[in-house]
Amino acid sequence: MTFYSVYKALFEHFGSQHWWPADTPFEVMVGAVLTQNTAWTNVEKAIANLKENDVLQAAAMARTPSEELARLIRPAGYFNVKAKRLKNFCQWYLAQGEKQSLAQWRDHELREGLLSVNGVGPETADDMLLYAFNRPVFVIDAYTRRLFSRLGLINGDEAYEELRRLFEQTLGEQNQDRKAQIKLFNEYHALIVIHAKDYCRKRPQCDECCLRSHCPQTEMKDYV
DNA sequence: GTCCAGGGTTCGT
């Protein structure tokens, strides 16, 4: 079992996921903040509210009062915190000249820039880098730790950066081409999430099969 | 009612 063989198995089973579902890169960035500790269905409601009120653009969002923004994103939970985080992000995003300017930044500089925004941590930044800026970064989330520690490929308590480097280097050896790496990292993270979501749902009595926190271990025998 | 979500980010120590 290797990092790449797990990817192949997931891809064969679930197919291409075409992440991230959004109309624009900015919508991806907003979604990345809103989905922090939140079910995606709730994020969709919040994004629909933003769209209906024409606030799903950096300039409009930046000038929307926090109270108003919080009201719109209420379904996504933590609305006061997230309203502030979104405004922090918009302020930085506009100051840097939006995506057109940021597209010219080096991967590492862009990552540091995103992380400098209060409310954007490593995972949120990497979601944005991978799915809005098409940079070759591997997103590490709770599911990723759980899956690969259960498969015995990692310990599980490694630091975020250590795991990110491990995945990027190991998978990068298979695929040196930057475009191919982006595609691989894009699909891989999406597949891990889909696996976590759907595998359990199909098994109402599931007590050991998936990546959700209530399952004590992970079975992949359906596809490995 | 309880548990969980595409739980992470910040801020102490």
Added chain:
DNA sequence: ACGAACCATGGA
């Protein structure tokens, strides 16, 4: 570097 505290909705 690590752990605690913080935030708050909606669906199963």
